[in-house]
Amino acid sequence: xxxxRAAFILLGKELRTELRAxxxxxxxxxxxxxVVVLFSFAFDPTAAESRRYGPGLLWIAFLFAGSLMLHxxxxxxxxxxxxxxxxxxxxxxxxxxxxxxxxxxIFMSLAEIVLVPVFAVLYNVSLAGxxxxxxxxxxxxxxxxxxxxxxxxxxxxxxxxxxxxxxxxLFPILVPxxxxxxxATSALFAEQPxxxxxxxxxxxxxxxxxxxxxxxxxxxxxxx
Amino acid sequence: xxxxxxxxxxxxxLIGLAGYAALFIAPDERTMHEIQRIFYFHLACWIxxxxxxxLVFIANIAYLATRQPQWDWLGVAGAEVGVVCCTGxxxxxxxxxxxxWGIWWTWDARLTTTFILWLLYISYLLLRGxxxxxxxxxxxxAVFGIFAFLDVPMVxxxxxxxxxxxxxxxxxGGSGSGLDPTMGKVLLLCVVALxxxxxxxxxxxxxxxxxxxxxxxxxxxVESRRVESQSTFREGRT
Numbered sequence: 468x469x470x471x472r473a474a475f476i477l478l479g480k481e482l483r484t485e486l487r488a489x490x491x492x493x494x495x496x497x498x499x500x501x502v503v504v505l506f507s508f509a510f511d512p513t514a515a516e517s518r519r520y521g522p523g524l525l526w527i528a529f530l531f532a533g534s535l536m537l538h539x540x541x542x543x544x545x546x547x548x549x550x551x552x553x554x555x556x557x558x559x560x561x562x563x564x565x566x567x568x569x570x571x572x573i574f575m576s577l578a579e580i581v582l583v584p585v586f587a588v589l590y591n592v593s594l595a596g597x598x599x600x601x602x603x604x605x606x607x608x609x610x611x612x613x614x615x616x617x618x619x620x621x622x623x624x625x626x627x628x629x630x631x632x633x634x635x636x637l638f639p640i641l642v643p644x645x646x647x648x649x650x651a652t653s654a655l656f657a658e659q660p661x662x663x664x665x666x667x668x669x670x671x672x673x674x675x676x677x678x679x680x681x682x683x684x685x686x687x688x689x690x691x
Numbered sequence: 692x693x694x695x696x697x698x699x700x701x702x703x704x705l706i707g708l709a710g711y712a713a714l715f716i717a718p719d720e721r722t723m724h725e726i727q728r729i730f731y732f733h734l735a736c737w738i739x740x741x742x743x744x745x746l747v748f749i750a751n752i753a754y755l756a757t758r759q760p761q762w763d764w765l766g767v768a769g770a771e772v773g774v775v776c777c778t779g780x781x782x783x784x785x786x787x788x789x790x791x792w793g794i795w796w797t798w799d800a801r802l803t804t805t806f807i808l809w810l811l812y813i814s815y816l817l818l819r820g821x822x823x824x825x826x827x828x829x830x831x832x833a834v835f836g837i838f839a840f841l842d843v844p845m846v847x848x849x850x851x852x853x854x855x856x857x858x859x860x861x862x863x864g865g866s867g868s869g870l871d872p873t874m875g876k877v878l879l880l881c882v883v884a885l886x887x888x889x890x891x892x893x894x895x896x897x898x899x900x901x902x903x904x905x906x907x908x909x910x911x912x913v914e915s916r917r918v919e920s921q922s923t924f925r926e927g928r929t
Contacts, residue, residue: 623818625822626818626821627823632821642846643845646850650853676841680837
């Protein structure tokens with residue numbers, strides 16, 4: 468079976484599993500909300516300050532919520548040893564990884580669709596006229612988060628203390644992504660909203676490099 | 692045994708000479724005077740760290756390509772030694788910075804990258820500690836090690852791009868710009884001495900990992916024979 472088709476089928480399985488219970492999605496969105504609200508107590512945001520610190524706190528909220536959401540990606544497969552079943556199927560390991568990456572991308576995007584308007588409302592940031600470009604930045608940034616996060620979820624699923632291990636592995640790796648995403652978002656929230664080409668290309672480069680690394684190394688993730 | 696003692700002795704002598712040279716032979720620096728002498732070990736720490744982490748990267752790729760456990764041992768030895776050298780550099784840096792710049796730390800590209808590098812390889816060691824089965828541990832930590840190494844140039848680039856857009860503290864006296872020849876020789880001596888220490892500790896750690904591996908194999912052999920003999924005994928055979 469081709470990689471694409473296998474990944475698509477796995478994506479369907481992931482979506483069906485999640486949308487039946489929906490506990491992970493709800494928890495992720497709530498956690499993101501809590502982080503966003505907590506930040507408002509850490510500093511008192513006036514309009515100007517919101518525009519300066521807003522993008523940073525938005526992306527940190529995404530990183531925290533994301534690391535929480537990415538962990539069950541492979542941890543779930545440990546319970547009934549369904550990972551062995553996946554590996555026995557006549558599909559490539561990259562298909563397994565791709566299916567889960569796309570599923571995580573969709574979940575994160577759903578969380579972001581809820582969190583971004585809430586953020587805009589709570590911090591009095593206007594999203595008028597920048598929605599399209601914001602979606603582009605969110606997509607590239609979330610893709611980087613999801614690609615590395617899914618790989619590290621596969622790695623930490625075999626370890627002890629895996630809930631703590633995943634953020635520990637993920638956050639240092641994501642520092643360039645955080646910088647690029649925050650800077651690109653800041654450029655959009657500025658007085659003259661503009662799409663910063665440097666940072667967008669950087670984000671795209673980050674995604675490509677780690678997706679390629681994941682493709683080259685995926686077999687080693689799933690062996691016994 | 693004799694070779695190990697001899698090399699340890701040579702390295703000890705080198706370090707002693709290097710310390711003496713750094714403190715007494717190197718000429719006095721014009722603006723910073725005494726505190727500048729820490730620079731010899733500071734730069735040596737970075738060079739040792741960089742060599743150690745490059746070795747880890749090579750070991751990770753080699754392990755995944757060949758599956759020989761020797762590369763895994765080299766990887767963990769290199770990572771531990773690299774983290775220690777990095778810690779040394781991160782401590783000597785602020786010790787130097789405070790009298791000279793007036794601040795302990797600044798978030799410029801090089802320092803931030805080094806700090807993230809330190810965090811990444813500590814995570815690498817933590818990951819190894821939390822994975823139990825040896826072959827899986829070797830494979831998974833190799834994958835993480837490769838990801839970590841790929842990330843480092845990106846951290847540097849993103850910080851460079853970012854920090855140039857923000858105002859920075861004025862940093863005086865770039866290292867290595869027109870170095871006095873005596874200073875250059877002392878620097879070389881310190882780098883060689885510290886590299887010697889690094890290699891010595893690395894080889895020792897590699898040996899320790901190899902011994903652990905052999906011990907584990909022996910233990911499994913004993914365990915399987917014990918189980919075998921128990922089952923034959925139960926079946927009434929001798």
